[in-house]
Amino acid sequence: ATPTSIMVGTGKGAEMGVLFRGGDALQALRGTQVVAMDKTGTLTRGRPELTDLHVAEGVEESQVLSLAAGLEQHSEHPIAEAIVRAARERGLRLESAAEFNAEPGMGASGRVAGKGLLIGADRYLAREGIDTAPLARHAEGLADAGRTPLYLAADGRAIAVLGVADPVKDGAREAVARLREQGLQVVMVTGDNRRTAQAIARELGIEDVVAEVLPDGKVDAVRRLQEGGRRVAFVGDGINDAPALAQADVGIAIGSGTDVAMESADVVLMSDNLGNVPNAIALSRATIRNIK
Numbered sequence: 001a002t003p004t005s006i007m008v009g010t011g012k013g014a015e016m017g018v019l020f021r022g023g024d025a026l027q028a029l030r031g032t033q034v035v036a037m038d039k040t041g042t043l044t045r046g047r048p049e050l051t052d053l054h055v056a057e058g059v060e061e062s063q064v065l066s067l068a069a070g071l072e073q074h075s076e077h078p079i080a081e082a083i084v085r086a087a088r089e090r091g092l093r094l095e096s097a098a099e100f101n102a103e104p105g106m107g108a109s110g111r112v113a114g115k116g117l118l119i120g121a122d123r124y125l126a127r128e129g130i131d132t133a134p135l136a137r138h139a140e141g142l143a144d145a146g147r148t149p150l151y152l153a154a155d156g157r158a159i160a161v162l163g164v165a166d167p168v169k170d171g172a173r174e175a176v177a178r179l180r181e182q183g184l185q186v187v188m189v190t191g192d193n194r195r196t197a198q199a200i201a202r203e204l205g206i207e208d209v210v211a212e213v214l215p216d217g218k219v220d221a222v223r224r225l226q227e228g229g230r231r232v233a234f235v236g237d238g239i240n241d242a243p244a245l246a247q248a249d250v251g252i253a254i255g256s257g258t259d260v261a262m263e264s265a266d267v268v269l270m271s272d273n274l275g276n277v278p279n280a281i282a283l284s285r286a287t288i289r290n291i292k
């Protein structure tokens, strides 16, 4: 009965928008103990908006925004897009950067309007020896509200903190609750600020958070979760996390994701509906039960 049940299970999956790439995927999913989930674009909508701007003394908001956006127009990061959009909405004219350098998982640097700029995470400024203390309370307040704080430095001085918000997806909280009812440990894995990640995890009912991982670090995070032979599924959109999808026992790509996610995944969710993660687990359990 084995091949038939798997065919039936695979067919049922397809009806609800869950593509199992090969019968192995359906079987592998059944043994899953841990579901690790990317945050940005997987648990959250992945389209951040600029919501806050705190400037240091003597600094103008519009200048901050045009410098930041001037630099970020050369970056493809969703955070960069949020900053550029906000500047355009305010009718600011953006000067191109004379130099630009992206630092994955950290931020970006370059030269705009004669100033040496740096924008990104607190750890990035710290690495470059820039003091963030005068603006830190603004950054912490943003992070505790689930927003991502970014520092802007000009010529070695932190001149502003910008806040971006990326709301959680509809149904994400319910999907997490169902996974936990299924007896699974749910872990959020993200490159984002620890406090921000913890605030969002709290909103979603997730207890375990691995934050501030560099893009290469997501694979290590999966490996650590696999220690002791635990079987880990990783859910991601392929932005930064294709290697983690491949490392996991089962890689689950969400449908609005990238081609590379589809290629690295064992299971593809055709829609943004995170409820299909517990649905897929339930289906794998029901299907394999039939085989026995």
Ligand code: ADP
Pocket: 039, 040, 072, 075, 077, 079, 080, 103, 104, 105, 106, 107, 108, 119, 120, 121, 122, 148, 149, 150, 189, 190, 191, 192, 193, 213, 214, 215, 240
């Ligand atoms: P995630 O895993 O959440 O998708 P990333 O690894 O892409 O995160 O980025 C981690 C952090 O690095 C961001 O939260 C941000 O603080 C910083 N960062 C990366 N790229 C940029 C950028 N272009 N502008 C500002 N900050 C950036």
Ligand code: MG
Pocket: 038, 039, 040, 041, 042, 236, 237, 238, 239, 240, 241
């Ligand atoms: Mg993502």
